[in-house]
Amino acid sequence: MPQPPSRTKFYKDKRNGKVMGVCAGIADYTGFDVTLVRIMFLMTVFMSGGSTVPLYFIAGWIADNRPEGISSSDEEERRFWQGVRASPRKSARQIHSQFRDIDRRLADIESFVTSENRVLAQQIDDLR
Structure with missing residues (x-):
């Protein structure tokens, strides 16, 4: 019997993502706004001379897709699980x-x- 998806694990979020869903996954995992995460990622790309781009693609390749059953429409539940992860x-x-x-x-x-x-x-x- 397969194990149910973990609410404390990092997942990439392809539904809300632009390229591979890594920034959207980080935003969901941490509770930050996805736009802020994307801006911070772009800043790190420019400040590091592009050396973080391979890390992005490695994370997109390694991380699992967010399961359908884990999404929650309840804002209080989302905040609770983000607090548990933090x-x-x-x-x-x-x-x-x-x-x-x-x-x-x-x-x-x-x-x-x-x-x-x-x-x-x-x-x-x-x-x-």
């Missing part, structure tokens, strides 16, 4: 903190439901 430990701490908060709230609800609430019991008896 700082996995920070993302894990945030998720852990959110689970602790949910656990605390559930414990508060459980203690309220299971505790003796004499006022509520009296109101129920009055309704009978």
Whole structure:
């Protein structure tokens, strides 16, 4: 059975790309605007005398195409996965903190439901 595509892996994005989709893939991976990535790439080409062009084609040749099932239309989900790629430990701490908060709230609800609430019991008896 094939392994599902990873949301933390770099993929080239041919659908949004101009040449091979490497700049569009970098933009998707980092969360930067694709135009900014393209401008930065062109600046590095001119500043390096063209020595980065072979690196671009090597990246385009080695990198996998972005799978169809990995695209997300939800902006919040895209930001989440970009955050995971940028700082996995920070993302894990945030998720852990959110689970602790949910656990605390559930414990508060459980203690309220299971505790003796004499006022509520009296109101129920009055309704009978």
